[in-house]
Amino acid sequence: MKKLAEGxxxxxxxxxxxxxxxxxxxxxxxGKISADxxxxxxxETFIRVYQNAKGFDxxxxxxxxxxxxxxxxxxxxxxxxxxRPHVVxxxxxxxxxxxxxxxxxxxxxxxxxxxxxxxxxxxxxPTKYAEVLQLLVYEEMSQKETSDILKIPVSTVATRYARAKxxxxxxxxxxxx
Amino acid sequence: xxxxxxxxxxxxxxxxxxxxxxxxxxxxxxLIWTAVIGGLIISGLLSSVLIQFSLAAGVKEVIGPNxxxxxxxxxxxxxxxxxxxxxxxxxxxxxxxxxxKGYRVTYLxxxxxxxxxxxxxxxxxxxxxxxxxxxxxxxxxxxxxxxFDRRHRxxxxxxxxxxxxxxxxxxxx
Numbered sequence: 001m002k003k004l005a006e007g008x009x010x011x012x013x014x015x016x017x018x019x020x021x022x023x024x025x026x027x028x029x030x031g032k033i034s035a036d037x038x039x040x041x042x043x044e045t046f047i048r049v050y051q052n053a054k055g056f057d058x059x060x061x062x063x064x065x066x067x068x069x070x071x072x073x074x075x076x077x078x079x080x081x082x083x084r085p086h087v088v089x090x091x092x093x094x095x096x097x098x099x100x101x102x103x104x105x106x107x108x109x110x111x112x113x114x115x116x117x118x119x120x121x122x123x124x125x126p127t128k129y130a131e132v133l134q135l136l137v138y139e140e141m142s143q144k145e146t147s148d149i150l151k152i153p154v155s156t157v158a159t160r161y162a163r164a165k166x167x168x169x170x171x172x173x174x175x176x177x
Numbered sequence: 178x179x180x181x182x183x184x185x186x187x188x189x190x191x192x193x194x195x196x197x198x199x200x201x202x203x204x205x206x207x208l209i210w211t212a213v214i215g216g217l218i219i220s221g222l223l224s225s226v227l228i229q230f231s232l233a234a235g236v237k238e239v240i241g242p243n244x245x246x247x248x249x250x251x252x253x254x255x256x257x258x259x260x261x262x263x264x265x266x267x268x269x270x271x272x273x274x275x276x277x278k279g280y281r282v283t284y285l286x287x288x289x290x291x292x293x294x295x296x297x298x299x300x301x302x303x304x305x306x307x308x309x310x311x312x313x314x315x316x317x318x319x320x321x322x323x324x325f326d327r328r329h330r331x332x333x334x335x336x337x338x339x340x341x342x343x344x345x346x347x348x349x350x
Binding site for chain 1: 181182184185186188189194195196197198199201202205274277278280281282283
């Protein structure tokens, strides 16, 4: 980060290599955006990172900072295109197992049907809850990092996470019945 | 994968995008904190006028001793009270949205703290004699004076210096 603040473009290349895929996945999860648009947002995000490198506050983690820029860029793109933000999470095995354990509903092997149910339930969650789930469960971030990205207090992150799990439980229980 | 990295470096080169200098961020911080401190001083001064207004006119006679203080303050000079609240909300929004760690405290909590600070500053300014002086100046503003006279039917004679109405004078009215 120090090298980037000094204007070293090699440092930027290193950061692009490191965060490109993670951020692409994160931007994709924030709404229905085409691959080309995701690419544009990604480029704009890294350009902002380069431009504002000297203003980076070392009390934050770098990943929180870069995710926040990506989130802001995505939302401003959505505002421009008049697209409503809607978190779309894709179920990959490990996080969904983790989530299922968390909501304590299925202890057995995850079937395709259950995965689909979980996917639908997550997609039906309000954006503010889904966003917290996305960062805590899928991106495996800490509550503090999530708080820094979403710019909300840590206690609010914890509350939203608890409510998201509660809503998931209700939705999944209804579907089971 | 390579494409994104190359594309970004190409954009930086073609558009000659430079990094923002350090002073840009320092200036931004200075402006934010100037706005916060300035806002606190303004709202503190306005609250000291409100305190003076209520004391000079004998609030208890008008509204009653057990009336909640905040409603009492609102009923006295609604426009002044609303102005103080608006400045406090503005300060709180700046603190919450623009300062690096402002969001770590919930909006309501920080609004409550801001209002408490405004109240304390108001009392401090009042104690230093700024409130009474400002109240005198505010009496030159027609709507303020009209409000003051309407609510408390003050004597019309001009009194030089800081205006003081002894309790006896108020009860005789």
